[in-house]
Amino acid sequence: MISSLSESVTLPSGLVLPNRLVKAALAENMAAKDHQPGPKFEKAYSEWAAGGWGGILTGNIMVDDRFCGSPGDLIIDKNPPLEKWKAYAAAIKSKGVPAIAQINHPGRQAPIMSGGTRSFFDKAIAPSAIPLNIGDNLIAKAARVLVFGTPREMSSEDIQITIRQFADASRFLAEAGFDGIELHGAHGYLIAQFLSPKSNHRNDAYGGSVEKRAKFAVETLQAIRRAVPKGFTVGMKLNSADASQAGSLEETLTQIRLITEVGIDFLEISGGSYENPQMMQTSAVPRKSARSSAREAFFLDFARAVRARFPKLILMVTGGFRSRKGMEAAVEEGACDIIGLGRPSVVNPHWPKEILLNQTVPDQDAQVSLAPAPLPWLLSIIPISVLGAGAETEYYATQIGRIARGLLSFAPGVPHAS
Ligand SMILES: Cc1cc2nc3c(=O)[nH]c(=O)nc-3n(C[C@H](O)[C@H](O)[C@H](O)COP(=O)(O)O)c2cc1C
Structure with a gap:
């Protein structure tokens, strides 16, 4: 069937x-000190390009050269080298799969010394001067x-500059x-910080x-729409209405209404932040009916x-x-149109073509169980x-680095020869 x-x-x-299977955004943490793409990105993404995906999202790309989420992030700010970015886009699209670039500003989730031009003494910027609470x-x-x-509270000028950067x-x-592009409005980064009453006072x-x-x-999306040609896709990633986001379901739906009124081409739903990293849970594959399967x-x-x-x-x-x-259960009940796959896309960059969309592979073999990644002993205490x-x-991210070197990647908990 x-x-x-x-x-x-x-x-x-x-x-x-x-098709319905999209490789989700995964920060590659692979950029050199210039924070620009190059052969490693092209190699990793040409593997995904050959994987039979319905679409490929890049890892988050920073829009302000002062602030990074991690030291290996890509940045597009002042005079980026167009040829390198053309080669990057061409590698993703080499087999005709649509390429969507995720753009982001970390706001208060920019660690000191995480790269960019920010000096050790400069503060991160955020809607309000409210620090993260990681415990x-x-x-x-x-x-x-x-x-x-x-962080330092953003001035009106900071806000206008940041909108222009996006x-x-x-x-x-x-x-x-x-x-x-996909605007990253989830996981506690700058846009999510504005949306939430916890971080926006x-x-x-x-x-x-x-x-x-x-x-x-809303103003960022409007500015993006004015900047890009007709027919260019503009999507957004948002958190579900949970404890880490705006509070009530109704409030989040109001914000989604305002966002959709600008006109977005898709909305990706995720959840969590550095304060409460729900997006990085691990899930088991339920063994019962197709309906209960969607519970994963x-x-x-x-x-x-x-x-x-x-x-x-x-x-x-x-x-x-x-x-x-x-x-299939999630798509068939109409809960969503597109399935985003993050960690499984690293374990097998060709998962759609080889397994999920391959009719000769039975359902019981078209699944993967991922154990939590091993935590070094010192960190675990x-x-x-x-x-x-x-x-x-x-x-x-280390596994993505292996793919970029033409090596296999490994699932945590699954024995392998290195
Ligand atoms: C290495 C790694 C990097 C990630 N980087 C990003 C990112 O740049 N942008 C983003 O929206 N989500 C990022 N995520 C979250 C994923 O997009 C996804 O939401 C999360 O992994 C849950 O999906 P999964 O259960 O299919 O892995 C990252 C996850 C991982 C494992």
């Missing part, structure tokens, strides 16, 4: 994804001060040959009410609520999908929850 995952999806921009114990508090510090980066990516036009907290995201995904309940309110919005859900049955997520990210 032909899988529902093999059906194409046409976005409002006109971009056609040949209430003394070690967590000390780590927070040393690693992140307290728009300029999008225009540049269109020129480089990407099919679209402003009393000006950009804070103070649910609607005003959405204004930064982390954020489907929220997707169903968004679907009920915005039936025409193209929805992508990322986090926890591990089996063909689970993915430090009571800071983000360390587990950090180790998980580090583990998979």
Whole structure:
């Protein structure tokens, strides 16, 4: 039987994804000191390009050369080298798969010394001068001060500069040959910081009410739309309405309404932040019926609520999908249109072509179980929850580095010869 995952999806921009399986954004942590793409990126992404994906998202690309999420991030800010970016886009699109670049600003989640031109003494910027809370114990508090510090509240000028940086980066990516961008509004980064009442205590036009907290995201999307050509895809990644986001479901749906009124081509749903890294959970594959299979995904309940309110919005859900049955169940019940796959796409960059969309592979073999990435002993005794997520990210980023060197990547917990 032909899988529902093999059906194409046409976005409002006109971009056609040949199937429902999209490689999610994964920070590669592979850039050299110039923070520009090069052969390693081209090699890793040409593996994904050959994997039979419906679309490929890049890892997050920073738009402000002062602030990075991690030292190996790519940056598009002042005079980026167009030829290198054209080669990067061409590698992703070498087998005709749409290429979407994710753009991001870390806000208060920019660790000191994480790269960029920011000096050791410069503060990160954020909607309000509220530091991250990575734990209430003394070690967590000390780590927070040393690693992140307290951010500086953004001035109106900072806000306008940052909006322009997002728009300029999008225009540049269109020129480089990407099919679209995804604005990273999830995982506690700058846009999510504006959306949330926990990190946005402003009393000006950009804070103070649910609607005003959405204004930064709305104006950024409007500026991006003005900057890019017609037909260029503009999507957004947002957190589900959970403890780490805006609070109530209704408030989050209000913000989504304001965002969709600008006109987005797809909405990706995820969840979590450095304070509460839900997106980096591990999930087991349920062994029961197809319906219960969809339970492997982390954020489907929220997707169903968004679907009920915005039936025409193209929805992508990322986090926890591990089996063909689970993915089919989510698409067939209408909870989402697109399945985002993060860690599994690293374990096998060709998973769609070789397994998920391959009719000769039975369902019981079209699944993967991933153990949590190993945490070094010393880190495992430090009571800071983000360390587990950090180790998980580090583990998979190392595996992406292996793919870039033409080597196999390995799933945690699965024995292998190195
Ligand atoms: C190494 C690594 C890097 C990641 N980098 C990003 C990123 O740059 N942008 C983003 O939106 N999510 C990022 N994520 C989160 C993934 O996109 C995804 O939401 C998460 O891994 C859950 O999906 P999964 O269960 O399929 O892995 C990253 C995850 C990993 C493991």
